[in-house]
Amino acid sequence: MFKYVTPNLDRILSSLVFTLSIFGCDSEKSSSPVVEIDQSSFEDMKMRAQDVSKDLVEPEPCESDCPWPKFSGSEIVFTNIFDFEGTSVTSIAADPSVIHTGFRYEMFFTCINYGLGDPPPTQLCSAFSSDGRNWTQTPGPFGGGILSGEQGSGAFALEGVDTVYLGVDGYALFYSTYPESANADPVSGYPATLRLATGTSVNGPFVPLSESPLRKTPSGPDHDAIYSPSSIQTSEGWQMVYAGHCFPRQGVDCPLTAGGVSLLFAKSPNLFGPWVKIDPPVFGENRPEWAGIMVAEPSLVKDQDFYYMFITGFIAGPDGEKPNAIGMVRSRTLDGPWEWNPVPIIEKKETEIGVVAPSVVVRDGKFQLWYTSIDSEGIYRIAYSESN
Numbered sequence: 001m002f003k004y005v006t007p008n009l010d011r012i013l014s015s016l017v018f019t020l021s022i023f024g025c026d027s028e029k030s031s032s033p034v035v036e037i038d039q040s041s042f043e044d045m046k047m048r049a050q051d052v053s054k055d056l057v058e059p060e061p062c063e064s065d066c067p068w069p070k071f072s073g074s075e076i077v078f079t080n081i082f083d084f085e086g087t088s089v090t091s092i093a094a095d096p097s098v099i100h101t102g103f104r105y106e107m108f109f110t111c112i113n114y115g116l117g118d119p120p121p122t123q124l125c126s127a128f129s130s131d132g133r134n135w136t137q138t139p140g141p142f143g144g145g146i147l148s149g150e151q152g153s154g155a156f157a158l159e160g161v162d163t164v165y166l167g168v169d170g171y172a173l174f175y176s177t178y179p180e181s182a183n184a185d186p187v188s189g190y191p192a193t194l195r196l197a198t199g200t201s202v203n204g205p206f207v208p209l210s211e212s213p214l215r216k217t218p219s220g221p222d223h224d225a226i227y228s229p230s231s232i233q234t235s236e237g238w239q240m241v242y243a244g245h246c247f248p249r250q251g252v253d254c255p256l257t258a259g260g261v262s263l264l265f266a267k268s269p270n271l272f273g274p275w276v277k278i279d280p281p282v283f284g285e286n287r288p289e290w291a292g293i294m295v296a297e298p299s300l301v302k303d304q305d306f307y308y309m310f311i312t313g314f315i316a317g318p319d320g321e322k323p324n325a326i327g328m329v330r331s332r333t334l335d336g337p338w339e340w341n342p343v344p345i346i347e348k349k350e351t352e353i354g355v356v357a358p359s360v361v362v363r364d365g366k367f368q369l370w371y372t373s374i375d376s377e378g379i380y381r382i383a384y385s386e387s388n
Helices: 009-025 039-053
Strands: 075-078 080-084 087-091 093-100 105-112 122-129 157-165 171-178 193-199 225-234 237-245 261-268 276-278 294-302 307-317 320-331 352-363 366-375 380-386
Touching: 093 366, 093 380, 105 157, 105 380, 171 225, 193 225, 237 294, 261 294, 307 352, 320 352, 320 366
Parallel strands: 093 157, 093 352, 122 157, 157 225, 225 294, 294 352
Antiparallel strands: 075 380, 080 087, 093 105, 105 122, 157 171, 171 193, 225 237, 237 261, 261 276, 294 307, 307 320, 352 366, 366 380
16 A cells, blocks of 8 residues: 655665765775775675565555555553642543644644633643654643633634644644534534634644635535534645534424534635535445444545545434444545445444544554544543554
8 A cells, every 4th residue: 555665776875885985984085994896796785685675665556455454452642631720630632633744743632721711611732742652732822722712702612623734834723613502503512613723833822814714504514513624735726524514403404414414525726715615525335334323523634545534433322423433434536436444443442432533644654543532431532543
């Protein structure tokens, strides 16, 4: 699936000869013994290097019957602990969005600081890591958060962030906002609106743009909410997959979708819009058991052969849908059809209520996966797994 590119061997071996000379092996500059490599020896070294490199080069891109990435094991890698009136309190760390900047990992996630009000607003926080496992939370300007909601506004709570790294220009964050429960419609967490903010530092602050980059469609599949955006750059600009939510009720004629959730697409020639909705992803047959009655919370990435969406599968329960597993689908193109992986990659453990909200980075020939683990006490933590 991944291709390792073999460097130019002539250039490497020539550099070796040059390196030997500048480190005391040139007879004109040093009395040290001279290392001489004649042409026949040079060709012999090159042939042996080529033989070794054959073991490092995989075949051409996979054309058919391509294997799925295999994941093994998982571990909790981040717990959000903050000081509340002199006491260490474990808070929410959920919905991770992880990037690699070229020299370190950075993560944005949903958090709550219980010292900021009653009820406290849901915020966005950030952290950084050298290895993706050991994280240091950044001291954001809003009680630890890098972006915070406001009492009495439609943006009281923030969650479900998608991070785009802009290099020297900083960051762009897509995320969803919704009002406090007293102003919810039809239930808590709704209506939810997509927003976009920018900032120059992982520590914040971030400044929201005045307008939503993508508006909901009345009585459409995203009538009540746009959640869990995940964007990717293409040859034509940008494309986004997101979870649209719509709940049928008087005056709202939603499309019939399981659980009221649909995965939807939008595209734009520019990251900052205008974004236009396009045909939703088309999924193949043989829907697996792990996908349950609905899927949500996509993370969209690309490797050499495929586009992949990592998604949460929800099963029906006596009191509503429950997040049961994280799985993946793939397609040669963003147009689909999207092929189901028949087996899940992460299943909830006996000590967990659910596993949700994957975020994936493709790096060093493997998929690195962060997700939210919800334990039996209702604590949200960030967990990690990777393909082998």
